[in-house]
Amino acid sequence: xxxxxxxxERTGLWLIKIGSGVVxxxxxxxxxxxxxxxxxxxxxxxEDVVNYYRNPIVPVMEVIFLIVVISHAxxxxxxxxxxLNLPARLQRWIDALLMxxxxxxxxxxxxxxxxxxxxxxxx
Amino acid sequence: xxxxxxxxxxxxxxxxxxxxxxxxGSWAFVLNRVTALGLLFYLCLHLVMLYQLAQGxxxxxxxxxxxxxxxxxxxxxxxxxxxxxHGLNGVRIILNSFGIGVRRQKVLFYSxxxxxxxxxxxxxxxxxxxx
Numbered sequence: 001x002x003x004x005x006x007x008x009e010r011t012g013l014w015l016i017k018i019g020s021g022v023v024x025x026x027x028x029x030x031x032x033x034x035x036x037x038x039x040x041x042x043x044x045x046x047e048d049v050v051n052y053y054r055n056p057i058v059p060v061m062e063v064i065f066l067i068v069v070i071s072h073a074x075x076x077x078x079x080x081x082x083x084l085n086l087p088a089r090l091q092r093w094i095d096a097l098l099m100x101x102x103x104x105x106x107x108x109x110x111x112x113x114x115x116x117x118x119x120x121x122x123x
Numbered sequence: 124x125x126x127x128x129x130x131x132x133x134x135x136x137x138x139x140x141x142x143x144x145x146x147x148g149s150w151a152f153v154l155n156r157v158t159a160l161g162l163l164f165y166l167c168l169h170l171v172m173l174y175q176l177a178q179g180x181x182x183x184x185x186x187x188x189x190x191x192x193x194x195x196x197x198x199x200x201x202x203x204x205x206x207x208x209h210g211l212n213g214v215r216i217i218l219n220s221f222g223i224g225v226r227r228q229k230v231l232f233y234s235x236x237x238x239x240x241x242x243x244x245x246x247x248x249x250x251x252x253x254x
Binding site for chain 2: 018021022024025028032037043044045046047049069070073076077080105108109112115116
């Protein structure tokens, strides 16, 4: 197998990118409406955010949004990097790095959601 | 230096900035990649900035007061525009990938970009002149 073929995107990853893109499209629409259209001057204050997260659907939706948006972003970034036709070994290192960055981002974002939800329980 | 070659290369990155001999499909490709990089940068920034929420109401609300300044709102408009353009361009890519509208790619692209322009104008109006 030559180097160009080695660096091609596999069908599974392509499907993740496309599928997550569709989910992001719809959840982002909700996110934009809540945070930029419904909110006064386009931004929610701390109390508004905490109250918004008291609805049990919101934390679940936001964590799903976090997972799909990070997956989509990193799979897309990988596609852009593949255009540079990097050596296969470097590409493998980049894949590992993207996996670590993605996992760290999801863990951090989920922790943040848990913190906001816990603040709402005291109200 | 060969700037135009078929196989993937880091030199292809330079092609994004060369407007010569570019067709609609190529503009759509560049738009997708440029908005993707911009949105990825914003996503990182957004996640870092949201740490203010964990620091409490004072830290977060003073950050929001700063974010309401015209220059930040103007920058945020770029993010919203990037999101709408990337999203609708992505719809075209998905449809084309499944064989839908392949023969009418140009019409599909311009139609979706018209919807994007309307959406961006609507958000801009609401953000700068809305209640």
